[in-house]
Amino acid sequence: MQTRSTDAKVMMVPNTRWAWAAFACVLAAMPWLFHSSFSITMLSQMGIAIIACLSYNMLLGQGGMLSFGHAVYSGLGAYLAIHAMNLAAAGNLWLPVPLVPLVGGLGGLFFAALFGYVTTKKAGTPFAMITLGMGELVFAMSLMFAEFFGGEAGISGNRVYGRPLLGFTFGPAIEVYYLIAIYTFLCAVAMYGLTQTPLGRILNAVRDNPERVEFIGYDPQRVRYLAFLISGFFAGVAGGLGAVLFEIVTAEVVGAARSGAYLLFTFLGGATFFFGPMLGGVLMVLAFMLLSEWTKAWLLYLGLAFMLMVMFAPGGLASLVMLHVQWIRQGRLAKIAGPYLALILAGVAVFLAAAALIEMVYALQLNAGGEEVLRFLGVELRPRALSNWLACGLALVVSSAWFEWTRRAFLKRWAAVSSAPADEVLPDASATREAH
Secondary structure, eight states, X not given: OOOOOSOXXXXXXXXXXXXXXXXXXXXXXXXXXXXXXXXXXXXXHHHHHHHHHHHHHHHHTTTOOOOSOTHHHHHHHHHHHHHHHHHHHTTSSOOOGGGHHHXXXXXXXXXXXXXXXXXXXXXXXXXXXXXXXXXXXXXXXXXHOHHHHOTTTOEEOOSOOSSOBTTBOSOSHHHHHHHHHHHHHHHHHHHHHHHTSHHHHHHHHHHHOHHHHHHTTOOXXXXXXXXXXXXXXXXXXXXXXXXXHHSEEXXXXXXXXXXXXXXXXXXXXXXTBTTHXXXXXXXXXXXXXXXXXXXXXXHHHHHHHHHHHHHHOTTHXXXXXXXXXXXXXXXXXXXXXXXXXXHHHHHHHHHHHHHHHHXXXXXXXXXXXXXXXXXXXXXXXXXXXXXXXHHHHHHHHHHHHHHHXXXXXXXXXXXXXXXXXXXXXXXXXXXXXXHO
């Protein structure tokens, strides 16, 4: 089934039915490929992050609402979910573990209805500033009302309670992963389905031209409010899943850092494509769980990646994926493969040389009087040795010159391929037309 959308801002890959089937197979197969305890936990967090980023993109990519406080709804949903889980564990509430995320979703929906009525009255910059203030207000309250938020220690719980449900106790990490995977698939399908509804289309129209939407009889504030409610519900589901996974909820889940992470990685994944936030959710977990362990300068690398993406690929990683898909379909990628591969290798060389300098700077600043040898990608660097600085600096200069040379060669080759007729780029084009 082909996806046919008149909206250029929210797109999905062709053959949607097969894409969803492939997504379900990936979710089911991942624990068999990465079966360590750490990998299962990381995969579970990826599923939660995918739901959270997709819910955020409902505001940013589809509605044009830049929110700086989206963690409020996932975080408050997590708090309500952990409280409900504790009540169920004490025998005061009938609530199987698989339904706990829905409590979080209803909590996110409730607070979205409460706060969204105020925030969605404005659009653009005022909306962003109001959400920022709302987020800071909730974070401050999390430290004031310890009865509900648990203070700095947070609220802890135990997901293993009551009788097993169909033989599942949800104690093992693999059982929790598959619960999260089911929610991830269902929520993603539901949010994609929303983009195909009249509400999803009019939300896109409100994003692009609210005055014209009002002229044809719709209230832009009401449309934004409805989208805000739905986004809050799915954010709450993500928070509820987080409460089940970690069995603890702290004030960090409603903080500005969490909201900023949703914004950053949704943009890096690609807010203009539906599957972009999915990639962003995966990147978020990889950055926080792997990159942060690999280097102390991980925030610097993340900031540089964001800056370069804004400058050269504002459509995010998803736009680069779809660009390569288009090149393959047009037969252009094979004709530029040589220069393109050289450009990629040169870019990697520039990155490695610059990263070596960055790591030595951090080693000098953070390990004063510590170890004299720094291991970087299997290579021993001595931050206090001038020869190492000269070697890395020379490598950066040479790799930068190589990158510039390959860039010009690639652009020259790309200009020749782009200007070629379709029959030259796609040799079978004329035969295909005759066959039809």
